[in-house]
Amino acid sequence: MGRQADKQRTRIAQMLARALGRGDAEPAVAALLDLAPAERAAHLAPVAALLRAAVTADFRARRWDRLAFWAARVEREGRLLEGDDGELRWALFWGRARTGAWAKAAVLLSDLSARLPPDLGQALQAYVAAAGAPPAEALAGWSPPAPPPAVPAPLDPRLGYDRGQAASGASHDPEAPACPAEVEERVLAAWAGLAWPRFAARTDAWAASAPALAGQVRLLAAELSVHALMTCAQHGDDRWMEAAGRIAAACQDLRHPQALQDAMALALRIAVGAADGTVARGLVTCRLAGAALGYGALEDLAVAAFCDLPRPRPTDDGSMTSDEERLARAALALGQRLLERRADPGVFWRALLVWETGDHVHAAPPWLKRAASAVVEAGADLAGALTRLPSDERGMAIDGFVHTLPLPLVERGLEAMWGPGGDALRPLLAHATGSLIDRLRPKDLSPAQLAAGARLLRAETGLEVSPAQVRAFLEEVGGPLPDFLGEPTGPLSGQALRLWRRFGERLLPYDIRFLEYALEVAPDRRAIEAGLDRYLAQRDDATAMLDELCAADKTECHRASAAIEGRLLTRYGGDVDSLARALIKAIRMGAPRELRTRLATAVMSAASTATEHSAEVTVALRVARLLVRKPRSRRGATSKARKSRTPRVPRAARRQLDLFGGGGSEQGGEGT
Amino acid sequence: MTMPDSGADPFAALMLAPTLDRAAVKRAYFAALQRHPPQTDPDGFRRVRDAYEALASPEGLARAFAHRPIDFTAELRRWDERFAARIEAAVRAHATAQVRAAALRRFVDELSGRTLGEVVGDGRR
Numbered sequence: 001m002g003r004q005a006d007k008q009r010t011r012i013a014q015m016l017a018r019a020l021g022r023g024d025a026e027p028a029v030a031a032l033l034d035l036a037p038a039e040r041a042a043h044l045a046p047v048a049a050l051l052r053a054a055v056t057a058d059f060r061a062r063r064w065d066r067l068a069f070w071a072a073r074v075e076r077e078g079r080l081l082e083g084d085d086g087e088l089r090w091a092l093f094w095g096r097a098r099t100g101a102w103a104k105a106a107v108l109l110s111d112l113s114a115r116l117p118p119d120l121g122q123a124l125q126a127y128v129a130a131a132g133a134p135p136a137e138a139l140a141g142w143s144p145p146a147p148p149p150a151v152p153a154p155l156d157p158r159l160g161y162d163r164g165q166a167a168s169g170a171s172h173d174p175e176a177p178a179c180p181a182e183v184e185e186r187v188l189a190a191w192a193g194l195a196w197p198r199f200a201a202r203t204d205a206w207a208a209s210a211p212a213l214a215g216q217v218r219l220l221a222a223e224l225s226v227h228a229l230m231t232c233a234q235h236g237d238d239r240w241m242e243a244a245g246r247i248a249a250a251c252q253d254l255r256h257p258q259a260l261q262d263a264m265a266l267a268l269r270i271a272v273g274a275a276d277g278t279v280a281r282g283l284v285t286c287r288l289a290g291a292a293l294g295y296g297a298l299e300d301l302a303v304a305a306f307c308d309l310p311r312p313r314p315t316d317d318g319s320m321t322s323d324e325e326r327l328a329r330a331a332l333a334l335g336q337r338l339l340e341r342r343a344d345p346g347v348f349w350r351a352l353l354v355w356e357t358g359d360h361v362h363a364a365p366p367w368l369k370r371a372a373s374a375v376v377e378a379g380a381d382l383a384g385a386l387t388r389l390p391s392d393e394r395g396m397a398i399d400g401f402v403h404t405l406p407l408p409l410v411e412r413g414l415e416a417m418w419g420p421g422g423d424a425l426r427p428l429l430a431h432a433t434g435s436l437i438d439r440l441r442p443k444d445l446s447p448a449q450l451a452a453g454a455r456l457l458r459a460e461t462g463l464e465v466s467p468a469q470v471r472a473f474l475e476e477v478g479g480p481l482p483d484f485l486g487e488p489t490g491p492l493s494g495q496a497l498r499l500w501r502r503f504g505e506r507l508l509p510y511d512i513r514f515l516e517y518a519l520e521v522a523p524d525r526r527a528i529e530a531g532l533d534r535y536l537a538q539r540d541d542a543t544a545m546l547d548e549l550c551a552a553d554k555t556e557c558h559r560a561s562a563a564i565e566g567r568l569l570t571r572y573g574g575d576v577d578s579l580a581r582a583l584i585k586a587i588r589m590g591a592p593r594e595l596r597t598r599l600a601t602a603v604m605s606a607a608s609t610a611t612e613h614s615a616e617v618t619v620a621l622r623v624a625r626l627l628v629r630k631p632r633s634r635r636g637a638t639s640k641a642r643k644s645r646t647p648r649v650p651r652a653a654r655r656q657l658d659l660f661g662g663g664g665s666e667q668g669g670e671g672t
Numbered sequence: 673m674t675m676p677d678s679g680a681d682p683f684a685a686l687m688l689a690p691t692l693d694r695a696a697v698k699r700a701y702f703a704a705l706q707r708h709p710p711q712t713d714p715d716g717f718r719r720v721r722d723a724y725e726a727l728a729s730p731e732g733l734a735r736a737f738a739h740r741p742i743d744f745t746a747e748l749r750r751w752d753e754r755f756a757a758r759i760e761a762a763v764r765a766h767a768t769a770q771v772r773a774a775a776l777r778r779f780v781d782e783l784s785g786r787t788l789g790e791v792v793g794d795g796r797r
Binding site for chain 2: 059062085086087089090091094097098112115116117120123124127132133134136139174184185186187188189191192193223224226227230231233234265266268269270272273297298300301303304305307308344346
């Protein structure tokens with residue numbers, strides 16, 4: 001043991017000698033401190049000299065951490081300061097003080113106190129005692145106060161401090177608050193001194209760096225952001241959305257503090273009032289409305305804002321941009337939240353429209369079905385809310401209603417809306433019900449239609465699709481037939497027939513298709529006449545009937561066409577004036593040749609019993625004679641070529657019309 | 673008494689600041705009825721009644737409130753009343769704190785940048 005200690009002592013002595021030889025203070029002091037206190041005395045003088053030189057150099061270079069290091073060594077061997085005239089302690093004091101070791105600094109200062117003038121000693125004691133933050137008066141004698149800086153005045157005394165008021169620069173760029181008492185001063189001073197985006201970033205950084213103060217900082221920052229919100233909105237600057245987003249975020253993160261309720265209401269009003277229908281406004285409205293739900297008093301306002309939400313607009317090919325998709329997702333999430341709280345018909349329609357806009361096939365999600373059921377069951381004013389939608393969205397909404405929701409629910413909804421719907425909504429409701437009946441009609445598609453569908457699906461998807469698969473696909477999807485397949489040709493039966501029997505009576509006047517359905521299912525002549533009477537009740541003059549005839553021909557409603565033509569010729573068979581007007585209109589609107597010919601025959605027949613004719617009838621008669629004249633067959637033309645020739649209105653007949661009415665055809669291509 | 677030009681604004685027709693408070697709407701309605709009794713001012717009464725019906729349901733009230741144009745000047749004034757004095761005080765306090773911080777910085781920098789001999793030799797400045 002003794003030998004070991006000797007070896008150790010020898011090694012330390014060698015290290016000390018080497019350090020002294022090199023004039024290296026740090027290993028010299030370390031070696032000295034490794035020796036037992038009793039053995040140090042012989043080496044103290046040379047090591048103290050080296051230490052003094054090192055401390056002096058570090059003090060000149062303001063290396064406070066090195067001075068703190070030396071101070072720690074000196075505290076272990078106080079004799080190293082023997083003979084110090086105060087300079088070493090002064091330097092070590094500052095090393096301790098400027099690295100925040102206030103207690104150690106106080107010890108060194110007390111050693112120095114005798115050498116310091118009393119007022120300086122007191123000032124330094126105050127500085128150390130206050131851990132570097134002494135009261136101003138403690139230093140008054142040593143640092144005469146600078147003139148107070150000018151306090152920035154509001155740019156506009158009516159509006160107070162403005163976010164653009166950053167002219168004062170760094171002097172009004174406060175440091176982060178260190179305690180709750182400092183938050184208000186620092187945040188308000190930052191507001192006054194920084195432009196709003198910098199203020200927002202600064203307060204965010206403060207909140208992130210001091211979680212204990214984050215709530216206080218963010219609440220006050222959000223309240224101040226209301227100013228930016230208002231000034232931007234007032235001047236049409238889109239950055240109001242950024243301020244609104246910050247208010248909404250603070251509101252949610254701070255669990256809806258009462259202090260932000262008015263700010264939220266104002267932000268929502270601004271969001272609703274902003275005229276544009278941009279995705280950005282929609283997103284910020286969703287965010288605000290979602291946050292406003294935390295305040296019971298703002299729930300109605302959140303609902304009103306949701307009902308005014310801009311609808312995502314897909315491009316022509318049905319796709320949406322990523323922003324539009326974000327808006328759709330946000331709107332659906334908000335709609336779901338609102339509908340889970342209350343069965344509000346306005347919210348329901350808006351949510352349905354957003355759902356419809358997305359790339360969804362026909363089934364609505366369960367929450368939307370639940371909401372629809374709740375709205376219908378509650379007897380809410382679905383029709384009134386539908387009327388409040390923009391006109392271009394009403395049809396889309398009601399189509400979505402009938403195509404995405406379960407049939408019993410749709411039936412109850414249609415029933416509930418028909419009465420209060422009035423003249424404004426009934427045509428839309430009738431159209432939607434017709435679509436529903438079409439959807440439920442068996443799809444008796446011809447092989448040619450199925451083959452066309454298969455070709456199109458192959459072109460779209462690149463997959464081999466058989467006509468049978470097209471049929472299976474259509475059965476599965478259950479929606480309206482795609483355009484390329486034309487109108488459904490199956491009989492009105494099953495659910496479609498049941499629906500027709502339930503709604504047919506009220507639907508009948510709204511579309512020629514409905515007359516066709518009525519005639520299709522009519523059991524006898526009396527029912528046919530009753531259907532015709534109802535359909536033609538508001539269309540009972542000859543020209544109106546002619547319009548309906550043409551509509552029936554265009555939509556291939558053959559039963560309706562025959563029935564209306566029969567009614568026209570029966571009712572106006574003896575009325576040559578009406579028939580003449582109908583004939584002239586038929587020619588002008590390009591009615592089919594067969595119809596024109598039958599009308600011409602009827603005109604001639606009716607005119608034969610009268611002796612005098614009006615000018616209109618005279619012209620119609622001339623035209624009728626030209627129309628019923630047997631066309632000359634062209635020499636040499638084959639019977640096939642004759643058949644393929646497009647029926648023409650004779651030139652002479654057209655001239656007669658020009659003389660009479662000053663017009664040729666109403667539809668451009670007349671005669672071709 | 674003449675009615676204000678309320679247009680389609682039911683709040684204006686009831687001479688009521690925009691609010692979501694249904695009780696306030698009701699109070700304003702009864703006050704308006706006093707000004708426009710149906711017997712003597714049927715047109716005014718009709719306008720008041722229409723306005724009240726527009727605001728009577730929670731949805732209608734929220735819709736009218738949401739769509740009512742915002743008087744930004746008044747809102748900014750209200751904000752200013754709430755914050756201007758506090759900002760003024762904070763700016764002053766911050767400026768004072770800055771002066772103090774600068775004095776302290778000068779005190780520390782100057783003393784810690786001199787030797788004891790220089791400091792004591794200089795004495796008080």
